[in-house]
Amino acid sequence: MKKRILLALFVAGFCLNVSAQKVQFTEYNLANGLHVVLHQDKTAPVVAVSVMYHVGSKDEDENRTGFAHFFEHLLFEGTKNIKRGEFMKLVSANGGQNNANTTQDRTFYYELFPSNQLALGLWLESERMMHPVINEIGVKTQNEVVKEEKRLRIDNAPYGKFAEKIFADLFKNYPYSWQTIGSMANLDSAKLGEFKAFFKKYYIPNNAVLTIAGDIDLAKTKKLVADYFDSVPKGADIGRKEYDLKPITKEIIDTAYDANIQIPAIFAAYRVPGMRSRDTKVLGMISDLLSGGGSSRLKTKMVDEKKTTLQVAAFNYTLENYGAYITLALPNNNTPLNDLLKDIDVEVKRLQTDLISEEDYRKLENQFENSYVSKNSTMLGVAENLADGYTFHEKNTNDVNQELEVVKSVTREEIRDVAKKYLNPNQRVVLYYLPKK
Structure with missing residues (x-):
């Protein structure tokens, strides 16, 4: 009992009050x-x-x-x-x-x-x-x-x-x-x-x-x-090593084999900025536009209309110093993996060329506000988000309250420009993930 x-x-x-109020x-x-x-x-x-x-x-x-x-x-x-x-x-x-x-x-x-x-x-x-x-x-x-x-x-x-x-x-x-x-x-x-x-x-x-x-x-x-x-002794200052990471200027092609799968997959990954960058928020919006929900561009085109894909996704794997923007697709009806990659590239190119509609823009804002509320809807969620702000945003604990304001200030032009800046074939790794016999 x-x-x-x-x-x-x-x-x-x-469960906290489900509104986007300040923490x-x-x-x-x-x-x-x-x-x-x-x-x-x-x-x-x-x-x-x-x-x-x-x-x-x-x-x-x-x-x-x-x-x-x-x-x-x-x-x-x-x-x-x-x-x-x-x-x-x-x-x-x-x-x-x-x-x-x-x-x-x-x-x-x-x-x-x-x-x-x-x-x-x-x-x-x-x-x-x-x-x-x-x-x-x-x-x-x-x-x-x-x-x-x-x-x-x-x-x-x-x-x-x-x-x-x-x-x-x-x-x-x-x-x-x-x-x-x-x-x-x-x-x-x-x-x-x-x-x-x-x-x-x-x-x-x-x-x-x-x-x-x-x-x-x-x-x-x-x-x-x-x-x-109070009685815990202070430790020595931590000196963190600096690394020189050279930019990717030519597409990298790789292959992996997995005995645990029967359906192959294709991945494309782009190196992008870390979590302190404003562009990271924009890339998150691009992810929602491409694959966030059943009416997203990639799912509508590849899963519903063409029926070439069992699963397709785009997401920003955000880290402190850099991030990995990853797209992936699993084929339906033995569709060649390269055809799936071409379809994804077409939608990315569309983002780089055309401004998204006002309707899509409002939908993105609503999705992010819902996500923001969800992230802060539990005591544990609030605790972690406050700690994240201090740890990763230059000791700005209040980042928990500023995130939504940043997203709402992103323009349609900015979405186009960020896609053009980072999501190019010469800046990526393409991985063919294949069944191992």
Whole structure:
């Protein structure tokens, strides 16, 4: 009965007012450099506690890939005051949920609790930050967990290696060239001291954002934050390596084979700016225009009218320093892959040449407003978006409130010009993804 009540509480509590209203927040720094963001919403007695560390796979050594994702798992092993295997049990026993995820640019840990368990959430994250247990037992255990995850999500998943292949070509000699899960051989050969050194360098308060969103009292929450995090020592400043990434000036053709598929696919990927660029928002609008919904241009033309395609998509894979704009199609009725690519190119060329209609423009604005509201419709969503703003937008936490204004200021001419600037055949990787017999 208790679990049912808490589940209903969470479902009710995570949903915010579904309108594009501004997210109110308070932010400040502790003496050790930890940035704290507080968002008060008393619509339901729940709270999200999250910590975003500015470390992902791009911060790894090319001979030690997979460390950031590995720590996503390893930091659940236990701490000086939490026995091994007890972290998640403490969360569930107190009516909460928790998880973590890693990208090329950051690692994000969170707990969702009834608001009367805020102190527990803060204690758990301070324990994770201050003195986790990193030993041979934990490393070996999580090494097997990561290997199983790779087998399930990549090695044995249909089309599971397309990103690996595309990013290797698109970001050659750059840390985005390897995937977040990394190399199992690198993890196998790493020594315990290397894991400890990686933690000491990156999982420090001055490389993190603590975000708390939900039914909180601001004054009491600030005191709790001080109680649990003031004593965490500040780490050394992180010097991030600079890379010279040369532009792509000639189309790159590649082929990959996958024993898990029967239907081939064709991908085209373009290197585009990172998430701080205004052009990134425009590319997102272009994605919606091309494949966002059943009435989008590519789906209408290739799936509904010509019936040459089982599935077609265009999306902007946005990262901190760069992005990958990717189009893909799966053929119907044995349609040649090159024919699918030609149809996609025709629609891209149309974008580069003609202004979209006023009707399409209004539709894009509505789609983005709906997406914006959806992103901020849960306590956890708000917590993550606030942390993203501070981490990736030059410490501008208020980016969460400015994003929609930026999109609404984009013009039809700008959509045409951005498509013309980035989505050209001589700037892309084309990948033929074929069944392996």
